[in-house]
Amino acid sequence: MNRPALSRRALLTGAAATVIGFNTTTRTWATTNTPTPPGCITPLPPIQGTLTTNTTTRTAYAQDFGRLTTTTPYAVLNPAGAPDIATIINFARRNQLKVAMNGQSGTGNDLESHSNYGQAGVAGGISINARALNRIHTITPTNATVDAGVTWAQLTEAALTQNLTPPCLTDYLHLSIGGTISVGGIGSTVHKHGLQADTVESIEIVTGTGRILTASPTRNPDLFHTALAGAGQVGIITRATVKLIPAPQNARVFTLTYDNQNTFLTDQQTLLADGRFPSQVGEILIQPTGQPPRYKIEAVAHYNGTTPPDPTPLLTGLNPTTTDITDQTYRDYTYRADTFADTIKNLGYWNAPKPWLSLFLPASTTPTFLTEALPHITPDDIGAGLLLCYPFHTNKLTHPLAITPNEPITYLFDFLAFPHPNTNPTPALTRNRTLYNRATQLGAKRYLVGAIPNMTQTDWQNHYGPHWTTLTTAKNTYDPTHTLTPGQNIFP
Numbered sequence: 253m254n255r256p257a258l259s260r261r262a263l264l265t266g267a268a269a270t271v272i273g274f275n276t277t278t279r280t281w282a283t284t285n286t287p288t289p290p291g292c293i294t295p296l297p298p299i300q301g302t303l304t305t306n307t308t309t310r311t312a313y314a315q316d317f318g319r320l321t322t323t324t325p326y327a328v329l330n331p332a333g334a335p336d337i338a339t340i341i342n343f344a345r346r347n348q349l350k351v352a353m354n355g356q357s358g359t360g361n362d363l364e365s366h367s368n369y370g371q372a373g374v375a376g377g378i379s380i381n382a383r384a385l386n387r388i389h390t391i392t393p394t395n396a397t398v399d400a401g402v403t404w405a406q407l408t409e410a411a412l413t414q415n416l417t418p419p420c421l422t423d424y425l426h427l428s429i430g431g432t433i434s435v436g437g438i439g440s441t442v443h444k445h446g447l448q449a450d451t452v453e454s455i456e457i458v459t460g461t462g463r464i465l466t467a468s469p470t471r472n473p474d475l476f477h478t479a480l481a482g483a484g485q486v487g488i489i490t491r492a493t494v495k496l497i498p499a500p501q502n503a504r505v506f507t508l509t510y511d512n513q514n515t516f517l518t519d520q521q522t523l524l525a526d527g528r529f530p531s532q533v534g535e536i537l538i539q540p541t542g543q544p545p546r547y548k549i550e551a552v553a554h555y556n557g558t559t560p561p562d563p564t565p566l567l568t569g570l571n572p573t574t575t576d577i578t579d580q581t582y583r584d585y586t587y588r589a590d591t592f593a594d595t596i597k598n599l600g601y602w603n604a605p606k607p608w609l610s611l612f613l614p615a616s617t618t619p620t621f622l623t624e625a626l627p628h629i630t631p632d633d634i635g636a637g638l639l640l641c642y643p644f645h646t647n648k649l650t651h652p653l654a655i656t657p658n659e660p661i662t663y664l665f666d667f668l669a670f671p672h673p674n675t676n677p678t679p680a681l682t683r684n685r686t687l688y689n690r691a692t693q694l695g696a697k698r699y700l701v702g703a704i705p706n707m708t709q710t711d712w713q714n715h716y717g718p719h720w721t722t723l724t725t726a727k728n729t730y731d732p733t734h735t736l737t738p739g740q741n742i743f744p
């Protein structure tokens with residue numbers, strides 16, 4: 253969408269007065285109502301979009317989906333394109349302000365960063381509204397070029413009209429493409445296609461030095477490989493070309509339940525070993541106190557036409573307690589989390605604190621971790637949420653900053669808690685930290701999303717291990733003033 257150019261006086265839209273620049277002495281915005289000696293004001297450069305300072309907007313950006321942190325920005329940029337972001341990054345650098353992209357994921361009026369612990373927060377800095385960049389530019393038989401604020405739901409909808417689909421989709425589709433490829437983006441086909449970040453062919457990115465660059469495996473490859481799953485540390489991704497593959501018409505969903513943890517894990521790895529299902533996830537079903545957990549595998553076969561695949565060869569060698577088979581369209585399967593989200597919203601749990609914990613466990617220590625951790629997780633801790641647990645091969649991940657355990661197979665342990673809205677989240681955050689500490693002793697790594705309190709720079713160095721140098725080298729090159737994405741707290 254093209255917007256008319258704005259005069260400098262209209263650049264910032266505040267509730268009380270027009271902002272004309274940043275007062276470097278008081279470190280507040282200078283407005284037409286508060287005359288200041290000109291020498292103290294850094295005037296705002298022209299942009300095509302808008303920068304708003306009104307309290308309602310800033311307050312809306314102060315929290316994220318987790319409802320666990322408050323980081324109120326000074327202003328929110330609605331960019332018209334990459335040049336606006338470059339202009340604002342340069343302005344921010346001159347004035348020692350921080351900048352972060354905010355995915356503004358979600359549907360309807362529920363737009364916000366879908367992080368849990370302030371990862372997109374930028375206290376006293378400038379938030380960028382990703383949704384302002386929301387165009388699908390092209391769709392070809394093998395890829396799509398989209399703005400960073402386009403959601404996977406928007407892209408999937410458009411791709412399906414051409415019988416195409418992104419190969420890797422998050423369970424919930426209403427997430428910004430720029431946001432998930434900045435953290436990784438995991439879904440039920442990770443064992444086949446890697447993370448969503450691994451399905452990106454090229455990006456347009458504004459670096460922390462205000463340069464607009466194209467990056468791909470052959471153009472600026474160091475930038476490409478550190479921007480993807482790079483926690484927004486080297487640049488703001490404004491556009492991405494992502495792979496598309498032919499979409500199947502239908503999905504045959506096999507739901508296998510287990511009473512025994514070992515059988516559940518063995519069957520998961522049997523399926524992983526021969527990759528017989530294009531889509532495979534697992535879940536731990538926490539039971540009322542005193543009862544052992546139950547387990548579930550959801551494996552999906554795809555087909556076209558009216559004849560679904562024969563279950564017999566697909567279930568060979570598996571030992572579930574119960575088996576259920578249903579058929580649905582591929583579209584309905586990919587949008588399955590919408591019903592779940594609607595239910596949670598209707599229950600009133602959506603806007604409550606959600607202390608999620610996402611870990612990658614080494615396969616060799618997963619049984620130990622589960623045996624130790626699960627007795628400390630109650631049905632009330634999970635609430636209306638769920639606990640995912642499924643394996644994939646770590647060599648499917650192609651970007652160095654997508655950190656997983658140093659083993660061929662890892663298990664995602666994704667504790668997606670939706671506790672009762674009146675629950676005090678503090679004990680859950682303490683529990684997350686305790687589980688993280690124990691998991692790392694067992695060789696686990698965290699996913700960048702989720703809520704783990706008190707991450708120190710030492711924690712991050714341990715997290716990145718040998719790739720700490722990869723990250724710091726890229727940071728020094730592309731964001732030497734540490735202007736970008738402070739909410740991850742990697743470079744405090």
Ligand SMILES: Cc1cc2nc3c(=O)[nH]c(=O)nc-3n(C[C@H](O)[C@H](O)[C@H](O)COP(=O)(O)OP(=O)(O)OC[C@H]3O[C@@H](n4cnc5c(N)ncnc54)[C@H](O)[C@@H]3O)c2cc1C
Binds near residue numbers: 352431435484487737
């Ligand atoms: C209901 C729900 C379901 C989810 N399901 C899944 C799932 O199935 N799989 C999965 O992997 N995750 C899932 N997530 C987590 C999701 O991937 C993260 O929340 C992720 O951060 C994307 O959210 P976002 O687009 O709102 O980005 P934000 O949360 O706003 O941003 C995430 C981080 O990346 C930075 N960032 C955002 N956009 C850019 C950009 N364009 N360039 C540079 N940096 C950027 C931000 O500053 C921040 O640090 C889910 C979250 C929710 C709430």
